[in-house]
Amino acid sequence: MQTEKVVDHIVNWLKEYATNAGMNGFVLGISGGIDSAVTSALCAKTGLRTLCVEMPIHQHTDQVTRAQQHIDWLKQHYANVTNLEVDLTPVFDEFKKAAPQVEASDTLDLTLANTRARLRMSTLYYFAGLHGYLVAGTGNKVEDFGVGFFTKYGDGGVDLSPIADLMKTEVTEIAKFLGIGSAIVSAAPTDGLFGDSRTDEDQIGASYPELEWAMKEAENGKTADDFDGRKHEVFKIYKSRHSANLHKMKPIPVCDIPVNLKK
Incomplete structure (x- = not known):
């Protein structure tokens, strides 16, 4: 960098x-x-x-x-x-x-x-x-x-x-x-x-260097099955956290009302 x-x-x-x-x-x-x-x-x-x-x-x-x-x-x-x-x-x-x-x-x-x-x-x-x-x-x-x-x-x-x-x-x-x-x-x-x-x-179960590695591998399309041992465990931790917290990272969902219902 x-x-x-x-x-x-x-x-x-x-x-x-x-x-x-x-x-x-x-x-x-x-x-x-x-x-x-x-x-x-x-x-x-x-x-x-x-x-x-x-x-x-x-x-x-x-x-x-x-x-x-x-x-x-x-x-x-x-x-x-x-x-x-x-x-x-x-x-x-x-x-x-x-x-x-x-x-x-x-x-x-x-x-x-x-x-x-x-x-x-x-x-x-x-x-x-x-x-x-x-x-x-x-x-x-x-x-x-x-x-x-x-x-x-x-x-x-x-x-x-x-x-x-x-x-x-x-x-x-x-x-x-x-x-x-x-x-x-x-x-x-x-x-x-x-x-x-x-x-x-302590809370996440993985260090930041480990999570950085998992984030990059996930962006490259890898899955937990591509890894063994500690890497397999860390990747699963990353994916679990990422999935559970997507609601924080995405825009607030808005209920779009069909135009015909507003007439």
């Missing part, structure tokens, strides 16, 4: 899109992970206002620390970067109290995890509306178009997606090029939605 040229391309694309839309800059959530770190740095490089928002909800300490360190690094290098912390823990806890109580289950855990993501989306759009900013998405290609590892109308609710055509390994390459801290680059990817240290790989 021609990393420097890719960076310049994304930065120019971001600046042109915001300018044409008549918007003042960008707002995005900073999680302490590599995707949000790279996206925020790319937004900052446009020279347009870039608001970085921390939105902890019973967040793991390591994630909070990395997020704060990255924001400090951004502000040292880019005068157009500002930041805010909005502690959404009380909001989340009040929501759980207000909602009907149900028996504990994995389904409840996942639903509440998605609720966290949707609270954060609402918060980002609050600031976007106040300041005339675009909400920048932080999803990479495998997450957004491979396994659908994002929350519908949560972290999937954005105005534009600067890194969604980049594999996770390519995002890592850009992070190193931009000089993003080694603690973020080397941290195990996590969505941070469960208040513990579980990683993306």
